[in-house]
Amino acid sequence: MGVLYFGDPRGAIALLTRGVPLCGVVHGRRGGEGYRRLLKLLAELELQSLPRWQKPDLTDPELIEVFKALKPDLLISGFYPRLIPREVLDIAPGYNVHPSDLPKWRGPDPAYWVIASGESQTAICIHELTEALDEGAIAHRVVVDVRSRESGGALARRLERDAAERLGEWVADRYQQALALGVPVNSLPLELTPQRGEASWAPLVSPDEVEVDWRRPALEVDHLVRASSPDPGAFSSLDTGFKPELLVIYSGRAVSDDRLEVLPPGTPVIVNGECLIKCGEGAYQLGRVKVGRREMRGSELARLLS
Numbered sequence: 001m002g003v004l005y006f007g008d009p010r011g012a013i014a015l016l017t018r019g020v021p022l023c024g025v026v027h028g029r030r031g032g033e034g035y036r037r038l039l040k041l042l043a044e045l046e047l048q049s050l051p052r053w054q055k056p057d058l059t060d061p062e063l064i065e066v067f068k069a070l071k072p073d074l075l076i077s078g079f080y081p082r083l084i085p086r087e088v089l090d091i092a093p094g095y096n097v098h099p100s101d102l103p104k105w106r107g108p109d110p111a112y113w114v115i116a117s118g119e120s121q122t123a124i125c126i127h128e129l130t131e132a133l134d135e136g137a138i139a140h141r142v143v144v145d146v147r148s149r150e151s152g153g154a155l156a157r158r159l160e161r162d163a164a165e166r167l168g169e170w171v172a173d174r175y176q177q178a179l180a181l182g183v184p185v186n187s188l189p190l191e192l193t194p195q196r197g198e199a200s201w202a203p204l205v206s207p208d209e210v211e212v213d214w215r216r217p218a219l220e221v222d223h224l225v226r227a228s229s230p231d232p233g234a235f236s237s238l239d240t241g242f243k244p245e246l247l248v249i250y251s252g253r254a255v256s257d258d259r260l261e262v263l264p265p266g267t268p269v270i271v272n273g274e275c276l277i278k279c280g281e282g283a284y285q286l287g288r289v290k291v292g293r294r295e296m297r298g299s300e301l302a303r304l305l306s
Contacts (some may be wrong), residue, residue: 015076089129095128100134105133249289
C-alpha cells in the first residue's frame with residue numbers, strides 16, 4: 001500500500017521526506033535533476049528494493065497487473081511526460097500537479113506562455129488525473145506571482161521546484177488526516193472544483209518560433225525576450241556594417257524615446273552608450289546578447305557599432 005508515483009524525482013523526494021509511503025516509482029525519463037538525490041534518499045531510508053521503472057510502456061498488460069498487485073492507495077503524478085492510460089487510472093484515485101492556473105496553459109511549457117502573454121500571476125494546481133491532458137477537476141490551487149523581470153527559464157525552475165513541494169505537502173496532509181481518522185486515505189472526502197473558463201494551451205516552442213518582429217510594440221518584444229531566456233533565446237539579424245550577424249537577445253528592457261519615432265522598426269541606434277532597436281512603438285534597449293558566437297552586453301555592442 002502507499003503511493004504509486006509517476007514523474008520527476010523531486011516529487012518523490014517531497015513525498016518521502018514528509019513520511020508518505022511509496023509502493024513504486026515510475027520515472028518519465030532517465031536521469032534529470034534530483035535523480036541522484038532520490039537514490040541517496042532511498043538508500044538512507046533502506047528502500048533500495050522499492051520497485052522502480054524507467055519510461056515503461058504503460059499499456060503493457062503485464063505491467064498493469066504488477067501495478068494492481070502493489071495495491072496503491074493513490075496514483076500521484078508530478079511532471080510525468082506522457083498521458084497515463086485509463087487501465088492504469090482505474091487502479092486507484094489519481095492526482096497530478098501542474099504549474100499553471102488551469103484551465104489556462106495546459107500542456108508542457110506554461111512558464112513561457114505566461115511571460116510571453118505579459119501575465120503577472122499564475123498558479124500551481126493539483127487536479128484529478130484523467131485521460132485528457134491537464135483537464136481534471138481542481139483539488140488544490142496556490143496563486144503564484146510572477147517576479148519583476150523574471151525570465152521564462154527562471155519561472156519554470158521556480159514553479160517546478162515549488163510544485164513538487166506543494167504536491168508533497170498536500171499528499172502528506174491527506175495521509176495525516178486518514179491516520180487521525182483511522183480510515184484509508186483514498187476514502188477521505190475531497191472537494192473538487194471543475195475547471196472553469198476558457199482553456200488555453202502551452203505547447204513547447206521551437207527556436208524558429210522566437211524571432212523578434214520589431215514592428216511589434218517594445219513591451220511585447222520585452223515579453224518575448226524574457227519568455228525565451230535563457231533557452232533558446234529570442235533572435236534577430238543585426239547589420240554590423242560588414243555583414244548581417246545573428247543576434248540572440250537574453251535580456252533588455254522596453255524604453256520610450258520620442259526622438260526615435262521617425263525611424264523604421266528594426267533600426268539600431270546608439271543612445272547614451274547603449275544600443276537600442278526601434279520597435280513599432282517605443283524601442284528596446286539591449287541587455288545581455290550574443291552576436292555571432294560572442295556574448296556581450298548591449299553597451300559593448302554599442303561601442304562596436306559606433
